[in-house]
Amino acid sequence: MARKTTTRRTSAKPPAVEPASCPTCTGTGTVARTVRVGRRHRAVGRQEGLCLTCLGSGLDPNADA
Numbered sequence: 001m002a003r004k005t006t007t008r009r010t011s012a013k014p015p016a017v018e019p020a021s022c023p024t025c026t027g028t029g030t031v032a033r034t035v036r037v038g039r040r041h042r043a044v045g046r047q048e049g050l051c052l053t054c055l056g057s058g059l060d061p062n063a064d065a
């Protein structure tokens, strides 16, 4: 009885080829931040701000572990 060999082909293909998106902005590069004005820091609205984690690139800076 011939034994069936379940060989997993180990080609030189790296498993993680897709770029990991930034966990903070989820790849958009911008984050919605609340705009506060006045002495009591009243929230008047939200505006898009540059993501400080990836600095606007949208990629996870800690991806290459």
Ligand SMILES: [Zn+2]
Binding pocket: 022, 023, 024, 025, 026, 027, 028, 029, 030, 051, 052, 053, 054, 055, 056, 057, 058, 059
């Ligand atoms: Zn980001």
